[in-house]
Structure formats: structure tokens, C-alpha cells
Amino acid sequence: MHNRAHLTFPRRKLHYIQLIKVEWLLARIMPLQSSGGQKGSDPGGPGNDSGLLTKTVTRTQRPPLYKVMLLNDDFTPMEFVVHVLERFFGLNHSQSFEIMLTVHKKGLAVVGVFSAEIAETKVAQVMDFARRHQHPLQCTMEKE
Ligand code: TYC
Numbered sequence: 001m002h003n004r005a006h007l008t009f010p011r012r013k014l015h016y017i018q019l020i021k022v023e024w025l026l027a028r029i030m031p032l033q034s035s036g037g038q039k040g041s042d043p044g045g046p047g048n049d050s051g052l053l054t055k056t057v058t059r060t061q062r063p064p065l066y067k068v069m070l071l072n073d074d075f076t077p078m079e080f081v082v083h084v085l086e087r088f089f090g091l092n093h094s095q096s097f098e099i100m101l102t103v104h105k106k107g108l109a110v111v112g113v114f115s116a117e118i119a120e121t122k123v124a125q126v127m128d129f130a131r132r133h134q135h136p137l138q139c140t141m142e143k144e
Contacts, residue, residue, distance in 0.1 A: 064143060066119035067110045070103045070126075071138040078104065080135055085111060088125050113144060 068089075070081065078100055085096035089111050102109040114122065119141040130137035 063115045065113050066116055066141045066143055068112045068114060068119050068122050068139065068141050069108050069110050070099075071108045071140065072103045072106075073136050073138065076130070076135040076137040080130075080133065081137065084126055084129060084137070088122055088129070 070084075081100040081103065082093065082096045085091045085099055086093060089096075091099065091111075099109050099111055112119075112122065123139045123141050126137065126139035130139075
């Protein structure tokens with residue numbers, strides 16, 4: 001029941017396109033016979049094609065994802081943690097209460113999974129909010 005925490009967040013459908021260039025050195029296997037080459041002219045000259053063939057392949061890759069976690073401590077009030085989960089993670093009150101209790105009992109819980117930039121922002125927002133309210137609440141991220 002408590003380990004539902006990490007399932008409650010929809011995965012962001014952020015994709016980015018990465019160009020991956022793959023080169024085949026076909027000419028090394030079948031060197032092209034240019035007329036200039038055969039007649040003994042400069043082998044590196046313009047008439048002698050090295051025959052290097054390239055092919056570009058495009059494919060989509062998912063961005064790396066990061067788990068954002070809250071850590072337990074003995075001092076941060078439960079209501080404050082519930083408020084943090086509602087405010088920064090878009091969870092409703094009962095989801096927030098459930099996750100807070102998971103952290104309280106187990107020591108930590110994943111509260112969401114995000115791309116690197118969004119995870120960094122969430123961690124910074126929570127840490128700043130806790131510090132401003134003088135609570136020792138800790139929020140961290142870890143690559144999935
Ligand atoms: N353990 C805290 C208490 O008993 C509550 C708490 C829950 C603190 C979750 C941090 O991430 C936390 N007041």
C-alpha cells in the first residue's frame with residue numbers, strides 16, 4: 001500500500017531526438033578504381049576518391065529520469081510534509097498523507113519521477129521552502 005507512492009505520478013512523455021551518426025567504411029573493402037589512380041597519378045589527389053561512405057540514422061531516445069525522494073527526520077511536523085507534497089508535487093490531500101506516512105515509517109519514499117531539470121527544480125523548491133520554515137526536511141534525487 002505504501003509503496004504505491006512511486007506509482008501515483010504519471011511519467012512525463014518528454015522525448016528528445018538524438019542524432020546518431022553511423023559510418024560504414026565500405027571503400028576499405030572495395031576500393032574505387034579511378035582512371036587517375038590506375039595511371040599512377042598522385043594517389044591522394046582529387047581524382048582518387050577515398051570512397052568513404054557515410055549514412056545518418058535518426059532515432060528517438062527517452063531522456064534519463066530521476067526519482068525525487070523525501071527523507072524522514074524527527075522534527076519536521078507531519079502537516080508540513082503533507083503541505084509540501086500538495087504544493088510542489090500536485091498530490092491531493094489523501095495521497096500526500098499516505099506518502100508522508102510512508103516516509104515516516106520507512107525512512108524515505110519516492111514522491112515522483114522527472115527529467116533532470118524538473119527533478120532539480122523540485123528538490124531546490126522543497127529544500128528552500130523547508131529552510132525558510134526552519135525545518136530540517138531533506139529532499140534528494142537519484143537517477144532511475
Ligand atoms: N517524522 C516526522 C514526525 O514524526 C514526520 C516526517 C514525515 C518528517 C516525513 C519528514 O519527510 C518526512 N514529525
